[in-house]
Amino acid sequence: MxxxxxxxxSPQDDAARAGWLYYVAGLTQDQIARELGTSRQRAQxxxxxxxxxxxxxxxxxxxxxACLHLEARLLERFGLKLARVAPSIGAEIDPLPSIAxxxxxxxxxxxxxxxxxVIALGTGRTLRATVEELTSMECExxxxxxxxxxxxxxxxASYYDVIFRIADRVxxxxxxxxxxxxxxxxxxxxxxxxxxxxxxxxxxxxxxNVTFVGLGQMxxxxxxxKDGFITEAxxxxxxxxxxxxxxxxxxxxxxxxxLETSINQRVAGVKVVAAEDRxxxxxxxxxxxxxGLSAGLKGRIFNxxxxxxxxxxxxxxxxxx
Numbered sequence: 018m019x020x021x022x023x024x025x026x027s028p029q030d031d032a033a034r035a036g037w038l039y040y041v042a043g044l045t046q047d048q049i050a051r052e053l054g055t056s057r058q059r060a061q062x063x064x065x066x067x068x069x070x071x072x073x074x075x076x077x078x079x080x081x082x083a084c085l086h087l088e089a090r091l092l093e094r095f096g097l098k099l100a101r102v103a104p105s106i107g108a109e110i111d112p113l114p115s116i117a118x119x120x121x122x123x124x125x126x127x128x129x130x131x132x133x134x135v136i137a138l139g140t141g142r143t144l145r146a147t148v149e150e151l152t153s154m155e156c157e158x159x160x161x162x163x164x165x166x167x168x169x170x171x172x173x174a175s176y177y178d179v180i181f182r183i184a185d186r187v188x189x190x191x192x193x194x195x196x197x198x199x200x201x202x203x204x205x206x207x208x209x210x211x212x213x214x215x216x217x218x219x220x221x222x223x224x225x226n227v228t229f230v231g232l233g234q235m236x237x238x239x240x241x242x243k244d245g246f247i248t249e250a251x252x253x254x255x256x257x258x259x260x261x262x263x264x265x266x267x268x269x270x271x272x273x274x275x276l277e278t279s280i281n282q283r284v285a286g287v288k289v290v291a292a293e294d295r296x297x298x299x300x301x302x303x304x305x306x307x308x309g310l311s312a313g314l315k316g317r318i319f320n321x322x323x324x325x326x327x328x329x330x331x332x333x334x335x336x337x338x
Contacts, residue, residue, distance in 0.1 A: 029072070035060055036067025087329040091322060094333060095314045098296055099123070099321035102329045112302040112325035113146050120229070120300045120323045121150035127227050128187055133158045137225035137287070139265045140165060140177045140198075141240065143300050144231045148179045154187045162192040162221045164228065165265040165286025166209075169198070170245045177244075192218045198266050199246050200283045209285055222287040230289055230319065232301040232309050235260040235268060251280060262309020264289050264299070264318060271308070273316010291320040302328040 038044045050060040084102040091100040103119040167178040184191035200206035233240040241247045259270040266284040291297040298321030
């Protein structure tokens with residue numbers, strides 16, 4: 018056998034190794050620089066790149082007492098089945114990097130069940146980030162189903178659809194919903210719903226044991242608008258009707274009631290409503306999500322919540338720490 022020299026490490030290889038040495042081995046940046054034969058400044062940049070590119074995943078295993086207290090308050094105030102609160106990372110910082118690992122741990126807990134479950138998932142930035150935090154598992158006993166369509170207005174696959182990503186991670190049978198997120202007309206939606214494969218997926222999603230959803234705000238930066246699913250005129254119309262948030266494309270008001278609008282009549286996926294025998298868990302955080310979360314809690318659209326400290330305190334009308 019001919020010995021071949023080791024391939025030259027790529028910049029990403031170096032970043033991954035630096036991140037591993039820092040977060041797993043516990044080395045200082047000076048030690049990493051010596052280990053890699055580089056300068057301290059470059060070692061620092063490599064560690065930063067490892068985190069920025071999600072090459073290293075960090076998960077907090079200790080339950081912070083302040084977070085546990087907030088969880089208990091949320092359970093009591095809103096009658097939730099589940100509450101998970103992640104430590105906040107700053108008042109003006111996007112809390113997603115803190116919430117996603119916490120949500121991933123909860124999804125993994127559900128997936129470890131030996132009883133066969135149907136697990137439904139929405140779409141969006143938060144759920145995509147959460148799925149990226151999942152560890153690899155073998156979950157052939159479960160079925161994973163999408164709550165909403167995966168086709169964007171231009172006909173392309175929705176960038177934030179997560180069903181295929183999670184299926185790769187957990188090796189479970191999965192059921193995408195191959196139709197538009199919002200149809201062009203009620204007639205088009207009905208045509209999709211008349212297809213037998215679509216009917217099977219819809220039935221599976223409606224009967225899911227556990228559902229995980231993100232939540233979109235209905236302010237001027239609404240994800241439905243940014244992603245091209247609605248026009249600015251349609252957003253203004255729904256804002257005038259009191260739109261507070263949306264889940265899986267379905268828009269609801271400040272009382273947590275789904276609006277009677279032309280948009281909701283064209284949403285192709287499943288309308289989410291919590292039930293006593295089913296868990297619907299919203300994963301969301303940040304100042305711009307508070308209005309929608311408050312409305313969803315009021316209307317019992319979901320009965321579980323995974324969020325961060327600052328958002329939890331705002332929902333409970335507590336002063337920030």
